[in-house]
């Protein structure tokens with residue numbers, strides 16, 4: 016498991032609790048030392064005691080040595096650089112698994128595309144885990160489901176067995192594109208929901224943003240070859256609802272601060288170094304959509320708030336004043 020942040024640590028616990036031995040790589044040696052000494056990663060999951068079949072190290076070579084699956088739990092925009100450092104130590108025929116939910120700035124690539132390019136592996140060696148998976152709830156062993164997507168069904172099933180336990184239920188899917196787009200786009204929509212909450216709006220507004228957010232995600236998915244049913248499932252609607260509704264979501268919380276009048280810089284400070292992926296992915300997704308002629312007004316508006324200084328109130332007005340149209344257009 017490469018990355019000992021919130022989700023990397025929680026997913027390592029899921030694997031260990033499913034009977035899979037895990038070596039967790041932490042970027043900072045003091046984090047690996049703390050886990051080894053006290054079984055706790057206090058910076059991310061202070062109340063979670065990690066199981067004994069999970070060992071931590073700051074030595075990436077040790078973490079990768081002999082791994083059947085290499086799970087990548089670093090932020091999207093850092094994946095390329097991290098993976099390039101690890102490339103020569105990746106075990107042959109291991110499955111490379113992405114936990115990250117984002118689209119790369121500049122290249123506009125999904126995480127599985129970045130992995131294939133950097134590691135020079137075929138698409139059937141790359142898998143994605145995505146669903147309504149707020150790390151803190153899972154670390155507390157609250158029941159949830161997820162999707163493991165891989166074009167090689169057998170690899171997906173192997174991973175499914177490696178992370179199934181009494182509180183975590185993974186489903187397989189061969190639609191990697193749909194799962195990745197669902198995970199990346201919902202972060203942007205959660206920023207918009209947070210802004211609405213910060214402006215004092217209630218549940219009708221939230222439901223409208225969630226539903227129209229799903230509509231624009233589905234348009235992007237259709238244009239890029241995703242199965243529409245994937246976006247109606249756990250990695251689409253499921254994750255969208257969880258993230259847009261939860262005070263635990265970093266993206267929603269970030270948006271809420273903007274809605275209350277904080278600057279992007281102040282919202283970033285309040286995130287204490289944890290990643291709110293939508294702040295960057297709103298720009299890459301917007302550019303990807305524009306490139307293929309897909310209309311994504313909420314994503315466009317979130318980009319303008321985060322990067323062009325638009326006031327969230329003006330975004331609300333702009334969305335409501337758009338040209339009238341049919342719902343399914």
Ligand SMILES: NC(=O)C1=CN([C@@H]2O[C@H](COP(=O)(O)OP(=O)(O)OC[C@H]3O[C@@H](n4cnc5c(N)ncnc54)[C@H](O)[C@@H]3O)[C@@H](O)[C@H]2O)C=CC1
Pocket residue numbers: 018019020021022023024041042043059088089090091093097114115116117148149150151288289290292
């Ligand atoms: N936290 C959650 O509930 C969930 C997060 N995810 C996704 O998992 C990915 C990782 O998220 P988290 O673990 O929550 O992030 P985090 O911000 O809690 O931790 C990021 C980890 O990556 C490491 N890292 C390695 N290189 C880095 C670099 N150059 N810059 C910054 N950090 C670097 C950090 O040291 C840290 O251990 C994101 O794409 C996120 O969207 C997916 C599902 C749930």
Ligand SMILES: O=C(CO)COP(=O)(O)O
Pocket residue numbers: 116146147148149150202205254257258263264265266267290291292
């Ligand atoms: O992806 C997540 C839940 O599925 C976590 O969302 P945040 O990154 O907004 O905290």
